[in-house]
Amino acid sequence: MQAQLIALDWGTTSLRAYRLAADATVLQERTLHAGIMQLPKAARVLAGALCSDGFELAFDEACGDWLDAEPHLPVIACGMVGSAQGWREATYCDTPANVTRLGHSLVTVHSVRGVDIHIVPGVIQRSRLPNVMRGEETQVLGALAHLPEQMDGSLLIGLPGSHSKWVEVADRCIVHFDTFMTGELFAVLCEHSILGRTQQRSAHFDTEAFDRGVQVALSREGQIGPLSTLFSARTLGLTGMLTATAQPDYLSGLLIGHELQALAATLRQRHGEQPLPAVLLIGNYPLCQRYSRALAACGFAVVSVAEQATERGLWYLAEAAGLLAAPSSFSV
Amino acid sequence: MQAQLIALDWGTTSLRAYRLAADATVLQERTLHAGIMQLPKAARVLAGALCSDGFELAFDEACGDWLDAEPHLPVIACGMVGSAQGWREATYCDTPANVTRLGHSLVTVHSVRGVDIHIVPGVIQRSRLPNVMRGEETQVLGALAHLPEQMDGSLLIGLPGSHSKWVEVADRCIVHFDTFMTGELFAVLCEHSILGRTQQRSAHFDTEAFDRGVQVALSREGQIGPLSTLFSARTLGLTGMLTATAQPDYLSGLLIGHELQALAATLRQRHGEQPLPAVLLIGNYPLCQRYSRALAACGFAVVSVAEQATERGLWYLAEAAGLLAAPSSFSV
Numbered sequence: 001m002q003a004q005l006i007a008l009d010w011g012t013t014s015l016r017a018y019r020l021a022a023d024a025t026v027l028q029e030r031t032l033h034a035g036i037m038q039l040p041k042a043a044r045v046l047a048g049a050l051c052s053d054g055f056e057l058a059f060d061e062a063c064g065d066w067l068d069a070e071p072h073l074p075v076i077a078c079g080m081v082g083s084a085q086g087w088r089e090a091t092y093c094d095t096p097a098n099v100t101r102l103g104h105s106l107v108t109v110h111s112v113r114g115v116d117i118h119i120v121p122g123v124i125q126r127s128r129l130p131n132v133m134r135g136e137e138t139q140v141l142g143a144l145a146h147l148p149e150q151m152d153g154s155l156l157i158g159l160p161g162s163h164s165k166w167v168e169v170a171d172r173c174i175v176h177f178d179t180f181m182t183g184e185l186f187a188v189l190c191e192h193s194i195l196g197r198t199q200q201r202s203a204h205f206d207t208e209a210f211d212r213g214v215q216v217a218l219s220r221e222g223q224i225g226p227l228s229t230l231f232s233a234r235t236l237g238l239t240g241m242l243t244a245t246a247q248p249d250y251l252s253g254l255l256i257g258h259e260l261q262a263l264a265a266t267l268r269q270r271h272g273e274q275p276l277p278a279v280l281l282i283g284n285y286p287l288c289q290r291y292s293r294a295l296a297a298c299g300f301a302v303v304s305v306a307e308q309a310t311e312r313g314l315w316y317l318a319e320a321a322g323l324l325a326a327p328s329s330f331s332v
Numbered sequence: 333m334q335a336q337l338i339a340l341d342w343g344t345t346s347l348r349a350y351r352l353a354a355d356a357t358v359l360q361e362r363t364l365h366a367g368i369m370q371l372p373k374a375a376r377v378l379a380g381a382l383c384s385d386g387f388e389l390a391f392d393e394a395c396g397d398w399l400d401a402e403p404h405l406p407v408i409a410c411g412m413v414g415s416a417q418g419w420r421e422a423t424y425c426d427t428p429a430n431v432t433r434l435g436h437s438l439v440t441v442h443s444v445r446g447v448d449i450h451i452v453p454g455v456i457q458r459s460r461l462p463n464v465m466r467g468e469e470t471q472v473l474g475a476l477a478h479l480p481e482q483m484d485g486s487l488l489i490g491l492p493g494s495h496s497k498w499v500e501v502a503d504r505c506i507v508h509f510d511t512f513m514t515g516e517l518f519a520v521l522c523e524h525s526i527l528g529r530t531q532q533r534s535a536h537f538d539t540e541a542f543d544r545g546v547q548v549a550l551s552r553e554g555q556i557g558p559l560s561t562l563f564s565a566r567t568l569g570l571t572g573m574l575t576a577t578a579q580p581d582y583l584s585g586l587l588i589g590h591e592l593q594a595l596a597a598t599l600r601q602r603h604g605e606q607p608l609p610a611v612l613l614i615g616n617y618p619l620c621q622r623y624s625r626a627l628a629a630c631g632f633a634v635v636s637v638a639e640q641a642t643e644r645g646l647w648y649l650a651e652a653a654g655l656l657a658a659p660s661s662f663s664v
Contacts, residue, residue: 129553129564130571163563178556179563188524193516221461223601224510225594226559227587231495231511232461239462255559262557
């Protein structure tokens with residue numbers, strides 16, 4: 001198959017590059033540790049001149065050989081590369097946002113090799129407490145392009161991670177979203193708080209400890225909220241009721257349980273007594289597994305985990321932006 | 333005045349020593365950076381023999397000269413010195429706990445200089461999510477011994493700190509308490525999370541930013557809970573609605589607001605529609621100032637900030653334990 005697009009998922013810590021053919025079919029894929037916070041530093045000759053710009057260097061490492069072979073491939077990128085600390089700032093688009101609106105808002109940076117990189121803007125929800133996403137909007141649009149059949153009607157897309165996003169979608173449009181700092185909070189508590197001192201890490205997912213944490217968050221005792229229940233990860237250990245190896249997954253379940261309990265309450269407040277919406281998760285398998293368990297405990301109907309959301313999102317945004325050769329050109 | 337007691341407040345990071353006369357009058361006071369996690373390490377000769385025990389060394393530094401001058405003074409200590417990582421473990425007493433019960437539960441360690449140190453046990457509340465305190469029970473009992481007149485009836489004692497304690501008291505007895513990890517959470521978020529990256533610290537207390545954080549926690553938007561509202565400390569900055577210098581106090585207000593909102597809701601659930609109880613705060617002035625502001629915003633009647641709670645608590649516990657010379661001995 002003929003390549004039609006180079007698509008870059010360029011975040012804070014990593015840069016993933018895809019060489020895509022029609023319908024976002026992945027021909028080649030590579031991952032570099034060249035996120036915007038760890039760009040290459042060693043100057044090299046690019047396009048005949050010494051270059052020390054980290055973005056240029058990373059871009060060349062990611063797909064310079066692909067462009068050498070096919071110089072006219074269009075290039076699209078999403079993620080923190082478009083932030084104020086990125087290569088070129090792509091100002092947030094307001095909600096509601098769909099693939100057409102975002103596709104028409106790409107920002108271009110011209111590389112030293114003469115190729116334009118088209119950067120996808122993030123999305124902002126303006127309110128008393130504003131909310132922002134950058135990168136997730138592309139994943140959401142990619143997932144929406146390949147929805148499971150049973151997911152008509154209102155849909156909730158969950159993107160668990162350091163900063164979990166919960167995106168309400170209607171008519172293939174991002175209409176509202178909430179952020180929870182659950183993943184980052186879990187990490188800093190394990191690494192830097194008193195809770196980490198008694199924990200013993202394990203590669204094994206202790207589902208029993210995780211489910212117990214979820215149940216505590218959903219229980220009557222859990223109503224006091226995470227600032228208080230957190231301490232139980234310590235006191236249950238002190239009293240011999242929670243082993244050191246069970247403590248990390250207990251804490252994970254506790255935090256995710258509080259997140260989903262708050263999310264469900266917010267949705268009910270926002271939409272009245274409608275049933276909770278169907279959920280589509282986007283993320284790595286182990287994390288989606290945790291969230292699936294906890295969603296079920298909270299009464300959500302988890303229907304599916306989306307796949308290839310990022311590359312599909314980049315593909316359809318490139319299509320909406322008119323970057324792809326018209327299909328007819330291939331039938332000649 | 334004649335000294336009657338040496339009282340030690342021996343925590344994780346510091347050791348405070350008091351030389352006390354009748355009614356907990358402080359004759360001398362000193363603070364050492366010799367908490368149980370940073371004990372002295374250099375061996376010295378104590379009581380004629382080389383000693384490398386950190387507890388012995390710290391004890392000697394804290395009050396060896398006082399005991400040289402008055403070898404028969406009794407010694408009492410509270411705090412983490414009685415924990416499993418302390419000098420001698422003083423097993424937790426169950427709630428309800430009062431000065432008599434705790435005074436009769438002191439645990440003794442015999443020092444190399446021949447003096448007994450009487451260690452106050454902590455308090456445990458056994459329930460599905462157990463709660464523990466160690467050191468705070470002594471402060472509560474000290475505050476109860478000198479209650480402001482208007483504080484009859486049910487009383488809530490607040491001990492803000494890394495792990496805030498909220499202690500429900502009836503008949504001068506600790507009947508129930510809750511813990512919130514607010515202080516430690518604030519510290520780890522500022523030092524190790526993305527929220528700290530855009531903060532600019534200032535010695536000045538930005539009351540406006542603090543109050544704004546409290547109001548967000550109490551608002552309709554705040555009902556989604558701290559795991560989500562935390563992110564506003566970032567997004568308000570990103571959108572130019574919160575300066576870098578205002579961010580730490582905004583976050584402080586946000587977390588304390590969530591703590592107190594959850595506390596008020598829990599008290600209402602536990603006690604029905606009774607008015608919120610009078611509050612007595614124990615702690616350092618800047619922190620009590622923050623909590624006083626936030627308590628007022630949450631509808632609590634803050635009546636007072638207790639003083640000298642620790643030394644008074646140690647005094648009355650020593651009295652209850654029979655460690656003090658009978659008052660009559662001084663009238664001879």
